[in-house]
Amino acid sequence: MSGAAQAQPAQTLRLREAVAIIVGIVVGAGIFKSPSLVAQFTGSAEWMIAAWVLGGVVSLIGALCYAELAAAWPHAGGDYHFLRLAYGRRVSFLFAWARFSVITTGSIALLGFVFGDYMSAVLPLGAQGSTLWAALAVAALTWLNVRGIHASAGTQSWLTLAEVLGLVLVVAAGLWLWLGGTPAAPLPPVQAAPATGGMPSPGMLGLAMVFVLLTYGGWNEAAYLSAELRGPRRRILHALVISIGCITALYVAVNLAYVHGLGLQGMARSEAVAADLLRVAFGRGGETLIAAMVAVAALTSINATMIVGARTNFAVGRDWPQLRALGRWHPQRGVPTLALLLQSGFALALVALGGALRGGFEAMVDYTAPVFWSFFLLSTLALIVLRRRQPETPRPFKVPLYPLLPLAFAGVCGYMLWSSLVYVKTGALAGVGVLLAGGLVMLALERRPPSAREAPGSGA
Numbered sequence: 001m002s003g004a005a006q007a008q009p010a011q012t013l014r015l016r017e018a019v020a021i022i023v024g025i026v027v028g029a030g031i032f033k034s035p036s037l038v039a040q041f042t043g044s045a046e047w048m049i050a051a052w053v054l055g056g057v058v059s060l061i062g063a064l065c066y067a068e069l070a071a072a073w074p075h076a077g078g079d080y081h082f083l084r085l086a087y088g089r090r091v092s093f094l095f096a097w098a099r100f101s102v103i104t105t106g107s108i109a110l111l112g113f114v115f116g117d118y119m120s121a122v123l124p125l126g127a128q129g130s131t132l133w134a135a136l137a138v139a140a141l142t143w144l145n146v147r148g149i150h151a152s153a154g155t156q157s158w159l160t161l162a163e164v165l166g167l168v169l170v171v172a173a174g175l176w177l178w179l180g181g182t183p184a185a186p187l188p189p190v191q192a193a194p195a196t197g198g199m200p201s202p203g204m205l206g207l208a209m210v211f212v213l214l215t216y217g218g219w220n221e222a223a224y225l226s227a228e229l230r231g232p233r234r235r236i237l238h239a240l241v242i243s244i245g246c247i248t249a250l251y252v253a254v255n256l257a258y259v260h261g262l263g264l265q266g267m268a269r270s271e272a273v274a275a276d277l278l279r280v281a282f283g284r285g286g287e288t289l290i291a292a293m294v295a296v297a298a299l300t301s302i303n304a305t306m307i308v309g310a311r312t313n314f315a316v317g318r319d320w321p322q323l324r325a326l327g328r329w330h331p332q333r334g335v336p337t338l339a340l341l342l343q344s345g346f347a348l349a350l351v352a353l354g355g356a357l358r359g360g361f362e363a364m365v366d367y368t369a370p371v372f373w374s375f376f377l378l379s380t381l382a383l384i385v386l387r388r389r390q391p392e393t394p395r396p397f398k399v400p401l402y403p404l405l406p407l408a409f410a411g412v413c414g415y416m417l418w419s420s421l422v423y424v425k426t427g428a429l430a431g432v433g434v435l436l437a438g439g440l441v442m443l444a445l446e447r448r449p450p451s452a453r454e455a456p457g458s459g460a
Helices: 015-026 034-042 045-072 079-087 089-122 129-147 149-178 202-216 219-228 235-262 264-268 273-282 285-319 321-327 337-356 360-389 404-422 426-447
Strands: none
Touching: 015 149, 015 219, 015 235, 015 285, 034 045, 034 202, 034 235, 034 264, 045 202, 045 219, 045 235, 045 360, 045 404, 079 089, 079 285, 079 360, 089 129, 089 285, 089 337, 089 360, 089 426, 129 285, 129 337, 149 235, 149 273, 149 285, 202 235, 202 404, 219 235, 219 285, 235 264, 235 273, 273 285, 285 321, 285 337, 337 360, 360 404, 360 426
8 A cells, every 4th residue: 555545644733823724714805795794784883793793602602512523533524524423424425525516616716706806906817817816826726735734834824914914904994093093085975874773683683694604604624624733632622712712803803993984884885895994094005905905815715725625535535445546645745635636626617617607706605605504504413413322432622511502503504504595596506406416426436346456455
């Protein structure tokens, strides 16, 4: 058996690198888009900020659930491994298929379009400039990840630092205006419009939370790093709590900056809230600056998604002999090379598809959401299943207030799944259709016995 086939993930990631990866996944373009919608739906500054705090609390509850799973069963497959233990190899295979064909690759593609849209504002490349920039970003970051985990994790640390510093600049702009600084440009004319005030209706608050939780999404990817994180198994809990604490504080500060700089109605009616704030504070130069900030945020999330996404492909390659080539781990570089290349190849195909359609970004959002929340719900319930099925397994960390917290978070996942299907669009139907096609692929693999070269213990 070759060294690549024998090699396993090693504990090479430091805590700060894991935090950088988690923060990089979560803090993406959403914080530059969602606040305007949340301001519209909540109708008051107090309820708007409360929604962002609540989003942090909900994410923390989910993180506690994942910390128990990841500490008890550390594995590069993350959710794939938990689903296999709880429900069997068929459900876990469908999840791996969904990660490869919908969730991870769709996320990489949509983030590529965000990068392309904003880079086109800085350096236009023609009518298909956004698609070209997106493809270039995916290709360049794939090359970086194939070089090895240290290269990709090191780059991630610097990208995350630049991203956070950009959001700190947004906070500084809002603080400058709040303390009476002279605006470099006039405030939007809606500044003086009265806020609706009072408690929003349950429907409006729920709709606001959809966008808040989408903006917090991605912290669960930490489970894929559990086998590569240095130190005791409980260290994954530290990585999650530190990351979500930092993200919540940053999101609340940014939204306070928006509301103090533009007013609630200015936020609610803004098409690009961060750009408007920086334009008011710094003049027209702020527009170019915000474009660069969003581009960096998108790159940060693409890189982090690539790092964790290929780990699922690696795990399914170890469990299914017919796909054994995916389970090769490069012993020197510390990455699943083939899994990374296939993941990026499919993402590039989705970029090409999105470029051929109008509204590529929106299509990718619709494509990924229902499938993502379906498996998020199953992963959360897996905690309860495994508590019953494997009570003797050592658990370095246990979720407090069990089973209330896991059930509460499962309820949130179910609500998000329902919300993503209420207004069914072509993209959502396509994502569900691709997931169902995965069932046919699984049946075909089960009917095809592994060859001698693929069988466990062969010299492949």
